[in-house]
Amino acid sequence: MLAVGMSVYHLTVAYIGPPEAFFFRGTHLLLALVLTFLIHPRFGRQGAKPGLSDYLMVALSLVTVGYLWLNVGYLYDRFVYVDDLRTADLVFGAIFMVLVLEATRRVIGLALPITALVFVAYALFIARVRPESVIEINYLTTEGIFGIPLNVSATYVILFILFGALVERSGTGKLFMDFALSITGHAVGGPAKVAVITSGMFGTISGSAVANVMTTGTFTIPMMMRLGYRPAFAGAVEAVASTGGQILPPIMGAAAFVMAEFLGVSYIAVAGYALFPALLYYVAVYAAVHFEAKRTGLMGLPREELPKLGAVLKERGHLFIPLFIIVGVLIAGYSAPYAALLGIISVVPVAMLRKSTRPEITVKIVISALEAGALNTLSIAMACACAGIVIGSIAQTGLGLSFTGIVLTVAQEHLIPALMLTMIAGIILGMGLPTTPAYIIQVALLVPALIKLGIVPEAAHLFVFYFAILSAITPPVALAVYAATGISRSALWETGWAAVKLGATGYIVPFMFVFSPSLLMIGSWPRVVLAIATALLGVTCLAGSLHRYYLCHTAHWERVVLFVAAFALIKPGWITDIAGLFLYAIVLANQWRKSRGETCGPITA
Numbered sequence: 146m147l148a149v150g151m152s153v154y155h156l157t158v159a160y161i162g163p164p165e166a167f168f169f170r171g172t173h174l175l176l177a178l179v180l181t182f183l184i185h186p187r188f189g190r191q192g193a194k195p196g197l198s199d200y201l202m203v204a205l206s207l208v209t210v211g212y213l214w215l216n217v218g219y220l221y222d223r224f225v226y227v228d229d230l231r232t233a234d235l236v237f238g239a240i241f242m243v244l245v246l247e248a249t250r251r252v253i254g255l256a257l258p259i260t261a262l263v264f265v266a267y268a269l270f271i272a273r274v275r276p277e278s279v280i281e282i283n284y285l286t287t288e289g290i291f292g293i294p295l296n297v298s299a300t301y302v303i304l305f306i307l308f309g310a311l312v313e314r315s316g317t318g319k320l321f322m323d324f325a326l327s328i329t330g331h332a333v334g335g336p337a338k339v340a341v342i343t344s345g346m347f348g349t350i351s352g353s354a355v356a357n358v359m360t361t362g363t364f365t366i367p368m369m370m371r372l373g374y375r376p377a378f379a380g381a382v383e384a385v386a387s388t389g390g391q392i393l394p395p396i397m398g399a400a401a402f403v404m405a406e407f408l409g410v411s412y413i414a415v416a417g418y419a420l421f422p423a424l425l426y427y428v429a430v431y432a433a434v435h436f437e438a439k440r441t442g443l444m445g446l447p448r449e450e451l452p453k454l455g456a457v458l459k460e461r462g463h464l465f466i467p468l469f470i471i472v473g474v475l476i477a478g479y480s481a482p483y484a485a486l487l488g489i490i491s492v493v494p495v496a497m498l499r500k501s502t503r504p505e506i507t508v509k510i511v512i513s514a515l516e517a518g519a520l521n522t523l524s525i526a527m528a529c530a531c532a533g534i535v536i537g538s539i540a541q542t543g544l545g546l547s548f549t550g551i552v553l554t555v556a557q558e559h560l561i562p563a564l565m566l567t568m569i570a571g572i573i574l575g576m577g578l579p580t581t582p583a584y585i586i587q588v589a590l591l592v593p594a595l596i597k598l599g600i601v602p603e604a605a606h607l608f609v610f611y612f613a614i615l616s617a618i619t620p621p622v623a624l625a626v627y628a629a630t631g632i633s634r635s636a637l638w639e640t641g642w643a644a645v646k647l648g649a650t651g652y653i654v655p656f657m658f659v660f661s662p663s664l665l666m667i668g669s670w671p672r673v674v675l676a677i678a679t680a681l682l683g684v685t686c687l688a689g690s691l692h693r694y695y696l697c698h699t700a701h702w703e704r705v706v707l708f709v710a711a712f713a714l715i716k717p718g719w720i721t722d723i724a725g726l727f728l729y730a731i732v733l734a735n736q737w738r739k740s741r742g743e744t745c746g747p748i749t750a
Contacts, residue, residue: 147183148519149512151176155303159486163300167217170291171210173299177526178206178248180519185251202244209241213284225286230277238284242534245290249531252524257531257578260586264538272542282537289537293406294529294585301402301412302525304485307518309396311489312467314514315496316505320461321346322364326446327454334438335445336372337382340365341431344386345393354617357387358628366632373443377636380629381618381643385430388617388625388648391580393423395472398614399525400584402481404606407588412481418603418665421677422611422654425664425684425715429650432688440694460501467491525581532582539589552594560598564656567591568612575616583613595659603667604659611655618644646691650684653715661717676717679725683714686729696736703732 154172163169182202186195195203212233213220230238246258268274283289287296325342329335344361362383369379391398394416401419405412437443467488474484496506539545556563570591574583587609595605617625620641630640645652658664663676689695690707699707706728713725 147176147180148516151180151519151522152303152307152515155299155307156486156489159304159482165217166287166296167213167220167291170287170295170299171213173303173526174245174290174295174530175206175210176519177523177530178210178244179203181248181251181523181527182206184520184523185248187251202247205240206244209237209244209284212237220285223285225281226278230281230285234285235277235280238280241284242280242290245527245530245534249527252527253579257528257582260578260582261531261534261538264535264544267544268538268542272544274538274541278541279538282541283534288540290530290533292533292536294403294532294536294581295526297403297406298399298522298526298529301481301485302399302529303518303522304482304489305396305399305402306521306525307515308467308471308485308489308492310514310517310521311492311511312464314505314510314517315464315492316461316502317464318347318361320457320464322361323452323457323461324454327452327457329445330451331445331448332435333445334372334374334434334443336365336368337374337379337434337438337443338431340369340379340382341386341427341434344383345389345427347387347390354384354388354391354614354625355628357390358383358625358632361387362629362632366629370633372446373441374437375635376633377639377643378437380626380633380635380640381647382430382434383632384618384623384625384629384640384644385648385651386427387629388614389423389426389430389651391614392419392426392611394420395468395475398580400581400610400613403529403581403585404610405481408602408606411475411478413475416475418607418667421664421666421680422607422658424677425654425680426648426651428681429684429688430647432685433647433692436689436692436694440692440698460499463495463498464502466495524579528579528582529585532585535582535586536589545589545593548590549594549597552591553597556594556598558598560600560659563594563598564608564659567595567609568652568655571609571612572616572619575613575619578613580610580613580617583616584610587613600659601662601667603665604662607665608655608659611651615648615651618648620645649687649691653687653712654680654684657715657717663717672717675719675722679714679717679722682729683711683725686714686725686732687711695732697740699732699736703735706732 154176158169182199183195186193186199246261250258265279268279269276321343322339325339329338329342332338340361343365344357347357347361366379366383369382370376397416397419401415402412405415408415470491471484471488474487475481493506493511496502552563552566555566567587571583571587574586588606591609592605595608596602617623620626620638623641623644626637626641626644630637633640654664657680661676662668663672664680666673686707689699690704690711693699693704695707710725710728710732713721713728
């Protein structure tokens with residue numbers, strides 16, 4: 146009931162408009178705290194009966210947030226860092242910070258709370274910030290726990306998660322699977338291509354790599370293995386395709402909404418920046434799957450076993466309408482919350498349009514979706530609140546400026562070393578943290594240094610965003626790979642390195658759009674079109690090189706030339722494009738000769 150109430154509250158706010166910041170963000174966080182303490186008891190598994198300590202924490206959550214509600218006028222009248230704090234401010238503030246840290250630990254583990262405590266310790270013992278000032282910024286202002294990340298969770302994220310929960314229960318998951326099967330199931334390596342398309346489409350409404358793997362992977366991984374794909378490769382395909390869902394418009398991961406706030410642009414603008422890099426990512430994965438299938442002789446599924454595209458669209462095609470509504474409303478210039486609200490409202494009547502999907506929408510299912518939407522938001526809400534402690538510490542200590550200076554000093558004013566340091570930091574942070582807090586911390590520490598080196602803000606933000614996401618497929622801590630190996634029963638390291646090879650484009654493209662924002666649709670259209678066209682050719686060359694096949698099996702020298710051509714084509718610029726096309730033409734001519742003059746049969750070596 147509480148979870149359903151949380152969803153209904155945010156739907157109401159989306160319709161009538163948010164109340165004052167402390168009331169709105171406080172209510173959002175209070176509901177998240179209470180649900181966390183009730184559903185994730187301190188001892189025992191999730192769903193176990195809460196104990197006395199859990200109910201005590203629920204009571205303390207009500208008291209500490211209720212104190213802010215009752216004294217909201219006092220909060221706005223006082224001068225931060227000037228007026229002395231009341232004893233109640235200090236006591237309730239300290240308790241509140243502990244509650245946030247403990248709730249975060251329960252839903253996403255120790256990594257983020259420990260990170261927050263490290264930053265607090267830096268503020269207290271290195272920067273010599275007074276303890277009462279740390280409590281003040283986190284509890285009595287909108288610069289710490291109640292800052293921008295929590296506002297994004299309350300305003301945007303919960304609505305899109307709720308939309309995803311409703312869409313999933315309306316039968317759209319089956320639509321995605323059948324749609325992909327009907328168009329690629331018969332092709333060479335069909336099941337793997339189905340996994341790429343299905344996971345990408347599902348990722349647009351989920352935003353969680355692990356959730357995508359566990360949802361679509363239960364169908365696609367066994368299907369790939371039945372066809373003959375190695376278990377490690379099957380798991381890697383699903384992990385990489387599912388991870389890309391966070392960078393794929395129209396509905397990206399939660400961090401994209403935070404990015405829109407930090408950049409001061411609309412969400413549709415962020416989606417526009419991310420569109421073509423995401424396209425490059427999925428084209429590369431699709432090409433890699435194709436080349437691997439051709440090399441090892443893995444054919445598609447029999448056409449008679451596959452659904453017909455016309456029948457799929459006739460029976461379930463109308464379930465695409467809510468996605469079209471969200472995109473249309475965003476393009477029309479309305480806010481993301483309003484677009485999400487209209488999308489949510491449309492799900493039920495759209496599902497009722499046809500007899501085939503009508504049974505999948507009942508009152509019980511809608512209530513279940515409202516409950517799931519709130520519960521699925523808990524990890525994001527607590528991550529954003531805990532990340533606020535980190536942001537508050539950085540703001541108080543000036544650590545962001547200091548870190549910028551360190552990066553610039555180490556990089557010696559050169560961009561490549563700075564980008565490499567940022568990439569490594571992003572992957573390491575992403576290994577231990579969810580994408581959203583990993584991105585937020587990088588924005589505070591690393592993005593200012595990149596911008597100071599001359600990178601446009603949009604490219605700098607997307608750069609750190611990408612590597613926070615790619616940590617999900619980067620060994621040794623690769624959560625999407627962990628989830629996939631649980632289904633494929635393959636070795637972790639073998640699957641992890643297969644995922645890195647499949648997702649290689651994801652590690653390269655961020656460097657490319659840093660040096661030429663044309664890939665982000667920034668600049669003149671002729672330059673944008675040329676950059677995208679050559680990059681698309683480049684990523685197929687890269688896939689061919691890494692998977693030892695193009696039109697036919699590649700010799701060692703062809704793999705090397707394709708690899709060099711790939712980088713030349715992906716990097717925008719007419720000189721590198723000409724060089725890349727020349728190298729590509731050499732390999733293509735030789736591959737064409739080989740494919741015409743001899744049989745390119747499958748090999749397994």
